[in-house]
Amino acid sequence: MRAQLSRVDAVIVQAVIAGALSFSHLHDLADAAGQGGWKAWAYPVSVDLLLVAAWRRMREQQRAGHPAGGPRLWFLVALAASLGANVATAGLLDLxxxxxxxxxxxAGWPAVAFFGGTLLAHTPRTPVAPTETETPPPPTAAEEPHRDALPAPSNEPEPTPEPAAEPITAAPAPAPTPSPPAVSLPPALVDRVRVLAEEHHATTGRPAxxxxLRARLGLPPSMTQSVAAHL
Structure with a gap:
């Protein structure tokens, strides 16, 4: 806070010094040009007021998003008058x-300043568009209804609740299809199966x-169960 105050104070002091010097230069130039007395003091006031008014109106137009050509023109005219007086009184001109x-x-400056000030004063002001950072006003609390305004309880009987629907049970899974019964083998083929099974067990030590065995005998795949039944 103290740093901000010191910065503002420095800006104000600088503006006062610059304004006083410019004011003095304009007074000296007007006095040298034959405008003596109170008129010499009125010239710097006229130039500085036109400068400030044009600057403020230019900033308002720019913030509203409108062209600011007119205020900018009068700002440059007032700036040229102030800057010209400062340069003229710096020893380059014999006063x-x-x-x-x-x-x-x-001598013609009062008419120019009056015309510019009139145009700036009668220019319609444009409202500044609200920024997006503005927070909406807080919502007002809704008024509670009065007790007398509440609806009276009805004497109609309450509807009976409908019975709950019976849960849908899932359909039972289909029973597995039984495998086809084993086909009986001829006695000779049964003996051959047993002989091959004994040879396999004697050779490898494991059951056949x-x-x-069915593939070795050249039987179809459907005969596997029949072969297993005679082992």
Whole structure:
């Protein structure tokens, strides 16, 4: 907070010093151009007021998103008058012998300043569009209804609840299809199956696989169960 105050104070002091110097230069130039007395003091006031008014109106137009060509023109005119007086009184101009052209400019300045100030004052002001950061006003609390305004309880009987629907049970899974019964083998083929099974067990030490025996005998796959039944 203290740093902000010191920064603002420095800006104000700088603006006061610059304004006083510019004010003095305009007074000296007007006095040298033949505008003595109170008129010499009125010239710097007129230039500075036109400068400030044009600047403020230009900023308002820019914030509203509208063209600011007119205020910018009068701002440049007032700035040229102030800057010209500062340069003219810096020793480049003999104030005891002011040119006639400068006397004409100084004498015609009141009409120019009055015209510019009138245009700035009568320019319609444009409302500044609200920014998106503005927070909406807080909602007002809804008024509670009065007790007398509440609806009276009805004497109608309450509807009886409908019976709940019976849960839908899932359909039972289909029973597995029984496998086809084993086909009986001829006695000779049964003996051959047993002989091959004994040879396999004697050779490997493990029981024979029915599917392998069926393939070895050249029987179809449907005969595997029949072969296994005689092992």
């Amino acid at each position: 005891d012998h002011v040119p006639a052209s400068l006397r004409v400019v100084v 696989d029915p599917d392998a």
